[in-house]
Amino acid sequence: MRRKTSIALLSAGHACVDVYQGSVAALIPFLVAERAYGYAAASGVVLAASLLSSVAQPLFGALTDRRPAPWLLPAGTVLAGLGIALSGSSASYSLTLLCVAVSGAGVAAYHPESARVARLAGGGSHSAMGWFALGGNVGFALAPLLVAAVVGTGGLHRTPLLLLPALAGAALSLAALRTPARRARPLATQPAAGTDDRASFLKLSLAVVCRSVVFTGLSGFLSLYATQRLGGSAAAGTAALFVLYLGGAAGSVLGGALAGRRDRVTVCRWSYLLSVGAVAGVVLVPGPALYLCVALTSAGLYVPFSLQVTLGQDYLPTRVGTAGGITLGLTVSIGGLAAPVIGRLADATSLRTALTPLILMPALSWLLFRGLPEPAAPRRQDTDTPVSHDTDTPVSHDAGTP
Template identity: 45%
Template sequence: MRHWMIAHAVDDFYQGLVPASIPFFVLDRGYSYTAAAGLALAATLGSSLPQPLTGVIADRRPMLWLAPAGLALAGIAAGLSGLVPAYAVVWLLLLLSGLGVAAFHPAAGRDARRDAGGSAAAMSLFAAGGSIGFFLAPALVTPALVTLGIGATALFIPPAVLMAFVLSRHQQRRRVAAHAAAAPAGPDRWVAFSLLTSLEVVRSIVFFGMNTFIALFWIGHHGASPSVGGVALTAFLGGGVLGTLLGGRLADRWGEVRVIRIGSAAAIPALALVRFTPNMWIGLVCALVAGVAVNVPFAVLVKLGQDYLPARPGTAAGVTLGLAVTIGGMFAPLLGAIADRWGTATVLGVLCVVPVVAFALSLALPQPRRQQPSGPRSAAAASGGSDRSRG
């Protein structure tokens, strides 16, 4: 699974590159805030809306080249965006970068599930890769652009090309296993998947809300410096990586639904500690804990979604990794309006309550049906079994 973890990290790095580079488009090119918001919109539209359709296509055709090609497009287009002078071309390149992300996620989610062999811990490695990439983007992009200007986005093209090549070679080696993949075990359960998607939207509201406002809360409520506010954001995002990995391991021991319920419930007091702890330094530890709690269900939701739609793992990944996450992010402007009127402390107070909805939805999730693992060994066994049944 290390190929998928690294590939997901590289791919989502370019999702993080866009917001990290937008201030430099404003400074270096003189773009208005409206124009800058348009660039963010281009990347978001490209990466979110096509993912369910891409997932449907990935479920109907093997297309093992789709994930490497999407990764390469995401990186090349984002890297070139800082080199072209015309706004319309920059907008188009960021749209294309988003489309590359949209091509990568469903196909990669489907094929990572194949290699995971039914293990939630293995799928958590794949999911954590995305969190790592998004976490590293501002840390690497900002110093480069501060030193060299917006054209330095081109420095980040090679990782995408290199990883796309490595992933393509990996896919070629796995072609036989993919061809012999086990037949779906049981019918698709759309009602259960709809509940799970709603839960992922709620979780994403909390994640994006904290991602947007935790540093501002530290600055405005605690009177901290911007650098300390950045440490709070780093603690929350770092906890997210740990929570994603922890959730997968716990799910293999305790079951997916139970871990989703535990994580959804734990997020409530964890976020309350961030909001109400008076000491900002102790609050940094609370931010780390909150990041863990909010993200414990993340990888488990991705795998459980594929369990609910065993015949459509690409579609399930496209929704849980793409569409549902983006819909959650669209609530950030509403939280911004609350912050403008009542302050960031009120926003964090609201975010303490939102996980209650997630926990209520988790109580309605049905247990997944026991399925034959889809790893290489079981795939071969399933292929042999189907040959005997045809005989």
């Protein structure tokens, strides 16, 4: 039960952080409406949120490999919320970019350490990591609804209210780190086991980058695209974005379940292959069927999500923090670098034309996964290992995983 409690608290805290990743895309239609941003200017907001996060996450991962830093969970959560909360306080484009960049820095600080703690708390279980990833996907799914409720009813000047999830998330992270211990075991005494497979990790990282490009491209422009395709209703765009993020929650749970029956590489490979047709449907299929294609795309892209995190950690068993920082952070955030290209192409042609190349991205991920081996499973711990807030060390309990 203590293991389940730890994972549940970490998952809920993860949801509160990823609300702010989803909020960037959810704010785009309001920025376009209130400040008359073009596609290129809107894509610059997505880029600002991703750029600093992309650079910082591997650095935080390397830092936590050298010394555990559980305080980054509540601190990163608050910083992520603060940036989004201030993003609507000024009409200045430069200040808006700075605020979303600060939010991205908070996200960068949170994810590598949270992935390390979640791996310890779950004892290396794919299912436990799937539940942890589920929290982030729920946060993504709630973001457009939260932004619509706050900003849609009162304008961008109400964004300071969006700080509330960050405060809740910080409290949940502290609760997870304070989970009572039966037996303490310092992280420093746990030797790294195994040999790093850097070649496989590089291929995995490239596959995650391709996945990130298609997901970030869709999340940044789907709301505007659905509004165009379905009659000009802002509610249609919000609904499409909600479906995209909610499907990710289902995909994460499904991925953990499928990994219990087949190896992770095979599950990821088939998911990416099926995603090719789903993304094509989003771009090309007319009418309300768009929503079905969005749901299939989301599930297909998120089935591999938590599996890629554990694969990366198994390919780099001596650098778990770095692996988490890259697979859960850098390669996810780096997709935002493609947003300006999509925005400029959309300004020059049409949004549909700009989104069409995204169909190729899951195919590239599939090709990269074809050459990946399934790493040997790590030695499963028979105890829980949440982190003690007071000692900055993981602790263990005798309990099962979720």
